[in-house]
Amino acid sequence: MISKGLTPREIVEKLDRHIIGQSDAKRAVAIALRNRWRRQNVPTDLADEISPKNIIMIGPTGVGKTEIARRLAKLDNSPFLKIEASKFTEVGYVGRDVESMIRDLVELSLNMVKSDEQENVRTKAAEIAEEKLLDLLLPPRPKEKMVSDMLNNAEEADEKDQRDEDQAQKTDATREKLRHLLKENKLDNRLVDLEVTETRSGPMIEIFSAAGMEDMGLNVKDMLGSVFPQKKKIKTVKVPEALEILEEEEAQKLIDMDKVTKTALDRVEQSGIIFLDEIDKIVGGDTSHGPDVSREGVQRDLLPIVEGSNVNTRYGMVKTDHILFIAAGAFSSSRPSDLIPELQGRFPIRVELDSLGKEDFIRILTEPNNALVKQYTEMMATEGLKLSFTEEAIASIAEVATVVNERTENIGARRLYTIMETLLDEISFEAPDMQEKEIIINAQCVEEKLNEIIEDEDLSRYIL
């Protein structure tokens, strides 16, 4: 099973650990994710007919749209790509064409599957690598008898056989001793000469690749790589690094790349998710000039991919029918209905994210696993400084964020970053030299530090 089969409730619970509020959006993505799993478990002929219900997340800046997608990606083993829609240009213009996202997703999936496989063969690869390293440290003696031996008379040869036998036993014992030393890391400073294949990526190849040829599904590096044969070279490295290199090489040999490619393509087709951020940026303006004219073109180019088509990648054809698309945008100066109708229709589910207020900010500051307050406390702890915040201080920070968001631009939770940075600026600078080793931030500190800035609208626009 590809998906771990989390229930929608479990998915929401996991998202809750990082994102405060926004329950509608969490529900929608949780259902969409569960639907993938459901589809994979219905009879095959029907499964082909069930297409994903793509989602548009609408909400002001800094309220968690991208964060939800980012966390969702980590939950599930699905190949997941986040890309800004504004990066694309219409086919025929200079820039990235929309099909490149499918190619990127394939590349991503391939790496995922490959590293899974590498994990699977790791023990085996490590064993072989160890033997190879021992061979390097103590070259095995040649097994074949030399011609000169045969020419000599039988008696001498027998004697030599006996000597060889003794020698062999001695070598075996030495090898085991070396193995022992190796395992105990006692050889870590020994140097060995290793033959490595140089990865060929000269400047010329880079230029070719940059010219967008990769986007045509051609593997320029491989092509040119076979024109210029791979070069071997001797590298002198310490034992641990040699082991690493050998392990890597052996793992490559043990992995069946055909199988990996097939699995990777399959995963993309069956459970790929593409998060199209900034979809509102490809809404055509009324008086658009220059590059703007191609925005609608980009929307048109997106249609077949979202609906389902075949995209050629360097690893083979990919069917996009079952890839889930989650689009997101602030839609501050436009609406989803400004997208071309055909594209709107391909995103049947709309969820709105709420703008964040004081209570949300208090929770965002303290609750998530990666909450800002936790971040700063841990950072200061590395300086031997015990930093803490009183409840009133946190409420006060949240209040300031709300006020500044109202008075100037509403940038959502991102406001907390600038405020915390301003508030802790002095401590951040002085921490290593401070005499006191415990600092408690209370409401008074917050007011002293920030009030002056808030009072002056220009100043807060500038600093916060």
Ligand SMILES: Nc1ncnc2c1ncn2[C@@H]1O[C@H](COP(=O)(O)OP(=O)(O)OP(=O)(O)O)[C@@H](O)[C@H]1O
């Ligand atoms: N609801 C939330 N709960 C916890 N943290 C949040 C929330 N909303 C935003 N944040 C924090 O604020 C930062 C910005 O949020 P995010 O990147 O999701 O914004 P966005 O909605 O994608 O905005 P934009 O439209 O500008 O891309 C994130 O790093 C995240 O940590």
Ligand SMILES: [Mg+2]
């Ligand atoms: Mg975003």
